[in-house]
Amino acid sequence: MAGAQQQLTTEVDGQTMKLTNLGKVLYPQTGFTKAEVIDYYHQVAALLLPHLSDRPLTRKRWPDGTDAAFFFEKNAPRGTPAWVRTETLPTPGSSTGRDEASFVICDDVQTVVWLANLAALELHVPQWRIGLSDHGKDPQADLVVFDLDPGPGASIVECCDVALALRQLLHHYDLEGWPKTSGNKGMHLYVPIEPASSKDTSAFAKQLAEQLAEALPENVTANMTKALRPGKVFIDWSQNASAKTTLAPYSLRGADEPRVSTPIDWDEVAGATTPEDLKFLPHDVLARIEEYGDVLEGLYDDPQPLPQS
Structure with a gap:
């Protein structure tokens, strides 16, 4: 889509768009350019969209590349095209x-x-969708997520061991986990559920984290x-x-x-022996x-009730 020229006017799904600064290097260590960022996101969009759709999006932007300053952005920026969907929603816990x-x-x-053209390299979403809630006032989550973060001296390999143990614990509640790398040092485990209050999903996730920390005190902390x-x-x-x-899922990291x-499958989780086994760049993905195909295909197809604590 995006060539070596600095800007390009093109059509994406019937929408005319102007892409700019295409030759700018956004990842200086590897020379990965803005054109390549846009091309990756365009190619992966069909698999990315099910995880973004109907969720308020927080972007992390690196307009001058990942060795320069970044900023988080919740509000739609000035100049947002009319065809981009926006929703005004409450922002509990806003630092501003x-x-x-x-x-x-x-x-x-x-x-x-x-x-991608705005250099929004990281795309962050909550576990709830707008259509499931009273306009964001009582968010109803359709996912529980466990963020497995290795401390000093541990790596994603240790996260895999914990993920396997967590999967067994989830099976006790008739729930299934869907793993993915975080794109950083750790990994995430998604659990699809029937819509439930975010307060209840948080309490359930905490309960399981503490159960596992008690069972595996040398390996896990909650x-x-x-x-x-x-x-x-x-x-x-x-x-x-x-x-x-x-x-x-499928978002780049800055x-x-x-x-x-x-997204990875459970055989990959069980078989990982070094962090390099689970490091993926755009061409790998x-x-x-x-x-x-899409390792997360079917994630939302069979949600289960959140167990009562």
């Missing part, structure tokens, strides 16, 4: 004191490409205190709070190289899709 924002809702390929994390995996259950977001938060 504002109580609402005009969020971008990414429901189509055009919006994915527009976001406590946010950093002093307790060396050599262990922190199960961050707090990502289920209505104000919290998690990096979407790191030294363009790593991707990549596109090749995986070509070979295996």
Whole structure:
């Protein structure tokens, strides 16, 4: 789509768009350009959209590349095209004191490409959808997420061991986990559920994290205190709070190289022996899709009731 020229006017799904600064290097360590970012997001959009659709989107933008300043953005930026869907929603826990924002809702390929052109490398969404709630006032989650974060001396390999144990615990509640890499050092485990209050999903996630920490005290902590994390995996259950977001599947990371938060299957989780086994760049992800299809296909097809505590 995007060539070597600095700007290009093109059509994406019938929408004329102007793409700019295409030759700008956004990942200086690898020379990965804005054109390549846009091309990746365009190619992966069909698999990315089910995880963004109807969810308020928080973007993390690196307009001058990942070795320069970044910023988080909740409000739709100035100059947002009229064809981009926006929704004004409450923002509980806002650090600026504002109580609402005009969020971008990414429901189509055009919006994915527009976001990539803004150097919105990271796409973060909550575990709830707008259509399931009273306009965001009582968010009803359709996912529980466990964020497995390795402390010093641990890696994604240790996260895999914890994920396997967590999967067995979930089976006790007739629930299934769907793993993906975080694109950083850890991994995420999604659990599809019938819509439930974010307060209840947070309580359930905390309960399971604490159960596992009690069962595996040498390997797991459910406590946010950093002093307790060396050599262990922190199960961050707090990502289920209505104000919290998690990096979407197939999103890039704003790191030294363009790593991707990549869905993986349980055989890969069980077989990982080094962090390199679970590091995926855009070309790796596109090749995986070509070979295996969407590893998260069916994630939302069979939600189960949230167990009563």
